[in-house]
Amino acid sequence: MSHPSQAEINEQVKILFDEIFNRETPITKKQQLAIPPQMMPAQDENIRRHNLDEVAVGYSAEQARVEAMRCIQCAKPACIADCPVEINIPGFIKHIADNDFQSAIDVIKETSLLPSICGRVCPQETQCQLHCATGKFYKDVDKAVAIGRLERFVADWEREQGTITPPEAKPETGKKVAIVGSGPAGLVVAADVRREGHDVTLFEAFHKLGGVMRYGIPEFRLPNTIIDQEVSTLTKMGVKFQKNYVVGRTRKLLDLMKKDGFDSVFIGTGAGLPMFMGIEGENLVGVFSANEYLTRANLMKAYDEENSATPFYHSKNVAVLGGGNVAMDSARMALRLGAENVYVVYRRTEKEMPARVEEVEHAKEEGVQFLFLQNAKSIKGNDNSRVSGMECLRYELGEPDASGRRRPIVIEGSEFMLDLDTVIVAIGNGSNPLVSQTTPELDVNKWGNLIVDEKMKTSVDGVYAGGDIVLGAATVILAMGEGRKAAAAINEHLT
Amino acid sequence: MAKILHKEKLSADVYLMRVHAPLIVEERKAGQFIILQTDEEFGERIPLTIADANEDEGSITLIFQVVGKTTTELSQFNVGDDLPVLVGPLGKPTHIENFGKVVCVGGGIGVAPLHPIAQALRAAGNEVTTIIGARNKELIILEDEMRAIADNLIICTDDGSFGRKGLVTAPLKELCENEATKPDMVIAIGPPIMMKFCSLTTKPYGVFTQVSLNTIMVDGTGMCGGCRVNVGSDVKFVCVDGPEFDGHLVNFDNMMARLSSYKGIETESLHKCNVDKEFEAKVEEKK
Ligand SMILES: Cc1cc2nc3c(=O)[nH]c(=O)nc-3n(C[C@H](O)[C@H](O)[C@H](O)COP(=O)(O)OP(=O)(O)OC[C@H]3O[C@@H](n4cnc5c(N)ncnc54)[C@H](O)[C@@H]3O)c2cc1C
Ligand SMILES: Cc1cc2nc3c(=O)[nH]c(=O)nc-3n(C[C@H](O)[C@H](O)[C@H](O)COP(=O)(O)OP(=O)(O)OC[C@H]3O[C@@H](n4cnc5c(N)ncnc54)[C@H](O)[C@@H]3O)c2cc1C
Ligand code: SF4
Ligand code: SF4
Ligand code: FES
Numbered sequence: 108m109s110h111p112s113q114a115e116i117n118e119q120v121k122i123l124f125d126e127i128f129n130r131e132t133p134i135t136k137k138q139q140l141a142i143p144p145q146m147m148p149a150q151d152e153n154i155r156r157h158n159l160d161e162v163a164v165g166y167s168a169e170q171a172r173v174e175a176m177r178c179i180q181c182a183k184p185a186c187i188a189d190c191p192v193e194i195n196i197p198g199f200i201k202h203i204a205d206n207d208f209q210s211a212i213d214v215i216k217e218t219s220l221l222p223s224i225c226g227r228v229c230p231q232e233t234q235c236q237l238h239c240a241t242g243k244f245y246k247d248v249d250k251a252v253a254i255g256r257l258e259r260f261v262a263d264w265e266r267e268q269g270t271i272t273p274p275e276a277k278p279e280t281g282k283k284v285a286i287v288g289s290g291p292a293g294l295v296v297a298a299d300v301r302r303e304g305h306d307v308t309l310f311e312a313f314h315k316l317g318g319v320m321r322y323g324i325p326e327f328r329l330p331n332t333i334i335d336q337e338v339s340t341l342t343k344m345g346v347k348f349q350k351n352y353v354v355g356r357t358r359k360l361l362d363l364m365k366k367d368g369f370d371s372v373f374i375g376t377g378a379g380l381p382m383f384m385g386i387e388g389e390n391l392v393g394v395f396s397a398n399e400y401l402t403r404a405n406l407m408k409a410y411d412e413e414n415s416a417t418p419f420y421h422s423k424n425v426a427v428l429g430g431g432n433v434a435m436d437s438a439r440m441a442l443r444l445g446a447e448n449v450y451v452v453y454r455r456t457e458k459e460m461p462a463r464v465e466e467v468e469h470a471k472e473e474g475v476q477f478l479f480l481q482n483a484k485s486i487k488g489n490d491n492s493r494v495s496g497m498e499c500l501r502y503e504l505g506e507p508d509a510s511g512r513r514r515p516i517v518i519e520g521s522e523f524m525l526d527l528d529t530v531i532v533a534i535g536n537g538s539n540p541l542v543s544q545t546t547p548e549l550d551v552n553k554w555g556n557l558i559v560d561e562k563m564k565t566s567v568d569g570v571y572a573g574g575d576i577v578l579g580a581a582t583v584i585l586a587m588g589e590g591r592k593a594a595a596a597i598n599e600h601l602t
Numbered sequence: 603m604a605k606i607l608h609k610e611k612l613s614a615d616v617y618l619m620r621v622h623a624p625l626i627v628e629e630r631k632a633g634q635f636i637i638l639q640t641d642e643e644f645g646e647r648i649p650l651t652i653a654d655a656n657e658d659e660g661s662i663t664l665i666f667q668v669v670g671k672t673t674t675e676l677s678q679f680n681v682g683d684d685l686p687v688l689v690g691p692l693g694k695p696t697h698i699e700n701f702g703k704v705v706c707v708g709g710g711i712g713v714a715p716l717h718p719i720a721q722a723l724r725a726a727g728n729e730v731t732t733i734i735g736a737r738n739k740e741l742i743i744l745e746d747e748m749r750a751i752a753d754n755l756i757i758c759t760d761d762g763s764f765g766r767k768g769l770v771t772a773p774l775k776e777l778c779e780n781e782a783t784k785p786d787m788v789i790a791i792g793p794p795i796m797m798k799f800c801s802l803t804t805k806p807y808g809v810f811t812q813v814s815l816n817t818i819m820v821d822g823t824g825m826c827g828g829c830r831v832n833v834g835s836d837v838k839f840v841c842v843d844g845p846e847f848d849g850h851l852v853n854f855d856n857m858m859a860r861l862s863s864y865k866g867i868e869t870e871s872l873h874k875c876n877v878d879k880e881f882e883a884k885v886e887e888k889k
Contacts, residue, residue: 312823314642314687351689353823357625379825383837390832390856392863399826407820408644416646416671418864492859541823541842 113148117167120145124169127176136179140241144250145174147465152472156442159326159410162469163227168208171260175204177241178252185238186254191588192218196235196254203257211261219258220295220591223266223333225584226259228324230432230463234584249464266336273343277304282601285310285369287354287542290318292375292574292586292593294337297346299594300373305601307345308369310352315406318377319575320583322406323398325436327443328466355545364569371569371597374557375590378536378575384428388486389532393420393494397429397437397533404440422446422529426497428483429453429533430460435467437531438475449475450525454482454502454515480504480515484522486530497525536580554579563593571597604638604688607661609681612743615668616711617677618653624660626652626690632718633696633814633846636662637822639687640675648672649819649841651715652691665714665743692822693845696812700727702786705777706752707733707770707800709792713744715814716791717751723789724751731777731785732756735770735796739763770796771803778807785809790849794858801849813849815840818861831857 123142127134147163148170149155155162166174178200186196195214202211215222229235235254236242242251265271282305286293289311301307315321317334342348354360354376363369381396383389403409407417425441427434430453441449451470453460456479460467471477480502489495501521504513538555550558550566556579557572559565565572573589575581608620626636630652639645654663668677679685696719704723708716713734724730732752736742737760749755756773757765766773770792777783788811790800797813804811817829817840824842831838832853838844 312689313821314639314689351687352625353689353692356691357629357689359629379823381825381827383827390830390837390860392859396827399820399828402820402826407646411644414644416641416644416675418646420863491862492856539824544842 111146112151113164116146116148116170120167120169120173123173127173134176139176139179140244142173142177144177145170145253145256147253147256149469152469152474155327156439156473159443161330162327163465165263166256166260168260168264171203171257172206174253174257175200178204179240181240185240186235186252189237190235190254191582191584192591194218194235194258199261200252200254200257203261208261208264212265215258215261219584219587220298221291221337221583221587222258223262224291224320224329224337225587226255226257226262227329227333228320228432228463228582229255229584230461230582231255232464266333271336271340273340274298274302276301276344279306280304280601282306282371283308283367283369284597284601285354285363285367285372286375287360287372288312288318288375288377288574288576289316289338289348290375290377290574290586291320291583292377292590293318293373294341295587295590296373296375296571296573296594296597297341298344299591300597301341301344301346303598303601305370305598306347308347308349309341310349310354312351312353313406314350316348316350318375319379322402323433323436325401325405325440327439328436353541355542360542360546360570361548361567371571371600373590373593373597374542374565374570374572374576375574375586376539376542376576377586378580379539380537380555381532382535382537383532384483384534386483386485388488388494391486391488391494392492393422393528394486394530394532395420397427397433397531398536400437400531401433401440404444410440410444419444420529424448424450424525424527425529425531426450426452426483426525426527427531427533429535430455430462431533431535432462432466433535434531434533435462435470435475437533439466439470439473441529441531442473442475446529450478451475452478452481452483452497452499452525454480455512456480456504459512482515483530487524494528494530495526497527497530498522499525536575538576538579542576562596562599563589564596569600603684603686606679606681606683606685607659609679612665613741615677616665616741616743617668618663618665619676619679620656620659620661620663621685621688622660623662623688623690626662626688627655627657627660630655630662630691631695632698632722633715634691634693635715635822635845636664636688636690637692637819638664638676638685638689640672640679640685642686645675645687646672647687647820647822649692649816649822651814653714653717665711667711689822692841694843696722696789696846698722698726702728703731703783704728705731705733705774705785705788707735707774707788707790707792707796708748709735709770709790709796710737710741711743712790712792712796712814713742713748716789717744717747719789719791720748720751729753731783733758733770733773734765735759735792737761769799771799774800775803778804778809787812788849789813789846794854794861797849797852798854798858801852801854805850811849812846813852814845815847815852815857816845816861817857818863831860
C-alpha cells in the first residue's frame with residue numbers, strides 16, 4: 108500500500124481550490140458534496156519507518172479550505188452531539204472556509220482546551236465524524252468531513268503564529284488546589300481552576316509532564332513539542348508543577364489537605380496497571396507490557412541509542428497482542444527500533460479493531476503484518492528463558508455477544524507456531540491502584556476505578572477525580588471532558 | 603533537585619551518599635526505596651534502597667555498588683551536586699512485629715537495605731542474629747553498624763579472609779537445626795542467588811523467610827510491569843506489591859533470567875552472571 112506524495116496532493120488541491128473559491132456563481136450543496144475528501148499528507152512510509160518524526164504532516168491552508176467546503180453546515184448538526192465536549196463544529200469550519208483561521212480557533216477554544224492534541228488523537232470515526240451528513244451521503248464514514256484534521260490545522264496554525272496568549276487568571280482567591288497527575292485530565296483542571304484565581308499545584312510521579320500523551324503515545328503521532336506548548340501556557344498562567352512526586356507515597360493524598368493546606372484535590376492518575384493474558388510463558392525474557400516498551404522508547408528515549416542510558420531489547424521478530432491504539436503504537440515503534448517482522452495478533456477481524464482507522468492504515472503502509480482471527484495460546488522460551496516463539500490458535504466469528512460484536516470462537520486443533528524473539532502485550536490497562544490503596548477512604552468499584560458523583564466528586568469531601576482513573580482506559584477527549592466538569596465543580600466548591 | 607550532602611567510599615566499588623530529601627525523610631519506613639536518575643533527559647531510572655534517614659539534616663542515606671552505567675555515573679557525583687531526579691519513598695514498608703527470634707542475612711551490598719530493617723526489628727523487641735556475607739574482607743560493609751544492633755553477629759567470607767570461611771547458608775542451616783536457636787523469621791537480602799539458597803535452606807525447617815527482590819524497574823508505581831515476578835501461582839509487581847515476598851514462593855530462576863534481559867547490551871551483566879555461577883558451583887560443592 109502506498110500513500111499519495113505531497114506533490115501529488117498539492118497538484119490536485121490547486122485545481123479544486125480554484126474551482127471552489129474563484130467561481131462566478133455561489134456553490135450549491137450538490138457541488139459541495141461532490142468535492143473529494145482531502146487526503147492527509149504523510150511522510151513517505153519507507154522513510155518514516157526509520158524515524159520518529161510525525162507521520163501525518165498536516166493540511167496546507169488550501170487543503171483545509173477545500174475540506175472545509177465539504178461541510179454542508181447542517182441545521183441540526185449530528186457532529187456536535189457526537190463530540191464529547193460539543194465543539195461548535197460547523198461554526199469553526201465555516202470560518203476556515205472563509206479564510207478566518209483566528210475566529211475558527213477561537214470557536215474551538217470556547218469548549219476545548221487541547222485542540223492540537225485532540226485533532227491528532229481523537230477516534231473521530233466513532234465520535235464527531237460518525238454521523239456526519241457528508242459521510243452519510245456517501246454511506247461511508249471515511250468520507251465524512253475531516254473534522255479532526257481541520258481542528259488540528261487551525262490549532263497548529265495558531266501555534267505557528269506564535270500569538271497564543273495564556274488566558275488571564277482572575278485575582279488571587281487564596282484557595283489552594285492540588286492536582287494529581289499531568290495527563291489531559293489534570294492539565295485541563297489546572298487551567299480551568301487557575302483561571303478562577305485559585306493557587307494550583309500539579310503533582311506528577313514522573314520527571315516529565317503529559318501523562319500517557321508523553322510516555323505512551325509516540326512522537327510520530329503526537330510530537331512532544333505540542334505537549335510542551337500546553338504545559339508552558341499553564342506555567343505562564345501561574346500553575347506550579349511538582350515533578351517526581353508520587354501522591355500516596357511521597358505524601359498521603361489526604362495529607363495534602365491536612366498537612367499542606369490544600370482546600371481541594373483532583374485525582375487524574377489515569378489507567379496504567381498493565382493487563383497480561385495469563386498464559387504460559389508470559390514472564391519469559393522478551394515479553395513486555397506495551398507500557399514498558401513504549402515508556403522506554405518515548406519517555407526514556409531508548410530510540411536515541413547514542414544518548415539514552417535506557418536499554419532496549421533488540422528484536423527481529425515481534426508479535427503485538429491486541430487491536431487498539433496501544434497495539435498500533437507498539438507495533439510501529441518496534442519497526443522504528445529496528446525489528447524486521449512485526450505482527451499484530453488480534454482475535455477478531457479488522458472491522459472490530461478499536462484502533463483509529465488512520466493508525467491502522469499507517470501501520471499497514473509501514474509494513475506491520477496483521478494476523479486476524481488468531482490469538483496467543485502460550486509463549487515458548489529457549490534455554491536462557493528468552494522468547495523463541497508463540498503458539499497461536501485460529502478463531503472464527505460466531506453469534507453477536509451482549510456488546511453486539513460477533514464473538515470469536517476457537518477452532519479446535521488449529522494450533523500453529525510463530526517464530527519470535529519479542530512479545531508485546533497490549534490488551535489494556537486496569538486502574539492504577541496506588542492512590543486508592545494508600546487512601547482507604549476513597550470508594551472504588553470492582554475494577555478499582557474511583558467512584559464519583561455527577562459532579563466528579565469522590566466519596567471524600569473536597570476530593571474530585573476524572574479521566575481514566577474513573578472511566579477505565581478511555582480517550583484523551585473524554586479525560587479532558589471529565590476534567591472540565593470536575594474543574595467547574597471544584598470552582599463551585601471553593602466559592 | 604536533591605543535593606548531595608555527604609559522600610564516602612565504603613569499599614572498592616561501594617559508595618555511601620546522604621542526599622537532601624526532607625519529604626522522603628518524613629514518610630519513609632524501613633524496607634522502602636527510591637528511584638533516581640543521573641540525567642533528566644536521557645538517564646535510566648534505577649531503584650536504590652533507603653538505607654537510613656537523618657531527620658535533623660533532612661537527608662536519606664543511599665548505599666550503592668557500582669555495577670553499570672548509572673551507578674558509575676552516580677559515583678562521579680560529588681558533595682554539593684544535585685541529583686536531577688529522585689522520587690520516593692516507593693514500595694511497601696517491611697512488616698515489623700515482635701516475631702521472637704529473627705535472623706537477618708545480608709549478602710554483599712544487601713547489607714545496606716538490611717540495616718534499617720534489622721534496626722526496626724530490634725526496636726520491636728526481637729532477638730536479632732545477623733549474618734553478613736561477602737566475597738572477601740574488603741567487601742564487607744556496615745560491620746560496626748550491624749554489630750551495634752545485633753545480639754549476635756556472624757561474618758562469612760568466601761575466601762576466609764575474615765570471619766568464617768564459606769557461604770551464609772552454612773550458619774543459617776546450623777541455626778535452623780538447633781531447636782534452641784531456630785528462628786521464628788528469617789529475612790535475607792542480597793544477590794538473587796543468595797536469597798534463593800537461603801530460602802532453600804530454611805524451607806525444610808518451615809521457617810518463614812522473607813526476601814527483598816531487586817528486579818529491573820522503570821516507573822516504580824505499578825505502571826510498566828517490568829518488575830513482575832512469579833510468587834506462588836501469582837504474578838506480582840515488586841514496586842507496589844513488594845519489594846519483600848515469601849522466599850519459599852518466589853520463582854528465583856525466572857527472576858534471575860529477567861534480570862539479565864538486557865545482557866549483551868550492558869556488558870557488566872557478564873560479570874554479575876559469573877558471580878552467580880561461582881556461587882551456585884560453591885553451593886553444589888558443599889552438598
Ligand atoms: C499507547 C497509548 C495510545 C493511546 N492512543 C490514544 C489515541 O490515539 N486517542 C485517544 O484519545 N486516546 C489514546 N490513548 C488513551 C489516552 O491516552 C488516555 O485515555 C488519556 O491519556 C487518559 O488521561 P488521564 O488524564 O486520565 O491520565 P494519564 O494520561 O494516564 O495521566 C496520568 C498521570 O498521572 C501520573 N500519576 C499516576 N499516579 C500518580 C500518583 N500517585 N502521583 C502523581 N502522579 C501520578 C502518571 O504518571 C501520569 O502522568 C492511548 C493510550 C495509550 C497508552
Ligand atoms: C527495590 C530495589 C532496591 C535496590 N537497592 C539497592 C541498593 O540499596 N544498593 C545497590 O547497590 N543496588 C540496589 N538495587 C540494585 C540497583 O538498582 C542496580 O544495581 C542498578 O539499577 C544498576 O544500574 P546500572 O545502570 O548501574 O547498571 P546497568 O548498566 O543497568 O546494569 C548492570 C548490571 O546490573 C543488572 N541490573 C540492572 N538493573 C538492575 C536492578 N534494578 N537490580 C539489580 N540488577 C540490575 C543488569 O542486569 C546488569 O547485569 C536495588 C534494586 C531494587 C529493585
Ligand atoms: S474534540 Fe475530538 S471528537 Fe470533538 S470535534 Fe475535535 S476531534 Fe472531534
Ligand atoms: S454533520 Fe458533517 S456536514 Fe453536518 S455540520 Fe457537522 S461536519 Fe458539517
Ligand atoms: S517498576 Fe514499573 S510496574 Fe514496577
